[in-house]
Amino acid sequence: MASNHGTVAHLLPQTYKRLVSEWLEEDCPSFDYGGFVVGATMAEARLLGKSKGVVAGVPFFDEVFRQLDCIVEWHVKEGEEIVPIKHCATVRGPVQKILLGERVALNTLARCSGIATKSSHLLETVRKSGYANVLAGTRKTTPGFRLVEKYGMLVGGVDPHRHDLSAMIMLKDNHIVACGGSITSAVHAAQAVGGFSMKVEVECQSEEEASEAISAGADVVMLDNFKAEEIGAAARRLKEKWKGERQFLIEVSGGLTEENIQNGYLSEDVDIASTSSIHQGVGHVDFSLKIVRQ
Incomplete structure (x- = not known):
């Protein structure tokens, strides 16, 4: 999308930040026992793309760590296709907070990227067949996760x-x-x-x-x-x-x-x-977050 018209991320309502808060609360509703073990030492972690696919879901990933007082530096652009193994981003902050947000951030990024990847691939297929009109998703989305799934479709170009x-x-x-x-x-x-x-x-x-x-x-x-x-x-x-x-x-x-x-x-x-095939039963893009040994 042309820069003078903004990016897909600019479509998001402020309410997506509340969604992220709910995801974090769901994943850790009481004590963070693992966080107690590692403490609050400042650390750095690398986001690695471990399978081929289109990166999507950057604002959700960023917001997870923003709420946990961490900073994310991206080394790829949203919508970019990666091949394994790619160092996609670096997360810096208290090690306890990095690990607290790890699974929520990775799950969201993996799912959103999977949808963007399938969307992009199917769009390329219909264009090669000569079809020049609209390829669209459907409303058969996951309750509570619709915003992420629709976002992935947009990043994938459908x-x-x-x-x-x-x-x-x-x-x-x-x-x-x-x-x-x-x-x-x-x-x-x-x-x-x-x-x-x-x-x-x-x-x-x-x-x-x-x-x-x-x-x-x-x-x-x-x-x-x-x-x-x-x-x-x-x-x-x-x-x-x-x-x-x-x-x-x-x-x-x-x-x-x-x-x-x-x-x-x-x-x-x-x-x-x-078609719902671009967002139902779609494989994830595999990512991992690795703490850099000091």
Whole structure:
């Protein structure tokens, strides 16, 4: 991201610092027995990247040690791809405090970096296949850890999708069923309360449902769990049918793999491809923190 527009870190709300405090409290709710053993002698520790991946989660790592009166000096930039073994950062402070923050900081950095790495890799794959539109994550994130996971997606270069239920109005199949089965009624009700600033997206199981949603004024239609070979043709027919009459985006979700990307799953008529594979079941980037022997 260009420096004149800031960095991904500048997106973070101040509330992330409270999250870090909660993580530290969870990890040490009473006495720090190991800290008693080592004492408060000033020490230096090296953060080592032990597996290949994209570094992400720097602000969370920094905040852990800031709250523990330590200083972090980075030797790599966030978003940089590292190969093992890389000296990524140096942490300085009381040895007890370094060890108190070690596991919280490493767990967060490893998870966030894993998501950034998978996001970056999948984005590179879809670009090589010729797909030039939006690759996005989903809202299938870990409760309490969403901010970190969405942050990792952004560092990896993909669209984080909506962050919560208050970001865009998503009408899924259960919403439609619960309000009588009418997509049109559900869209109109959402528009009545969402106002001009809120987009409405409708999850659709067929082209017929998508057409009804578009006719009702939906901003985005999601073709959910269509067969891979049907996606491109269905998206094209919808774009041709409503050309000049309605403006809308088509999202596809479910079943995206590195294999079917190469077999025409995505086409230029698909505006957004969303997948939870970039943040669910993703491997971590391995880091360790080693105290330098004095």
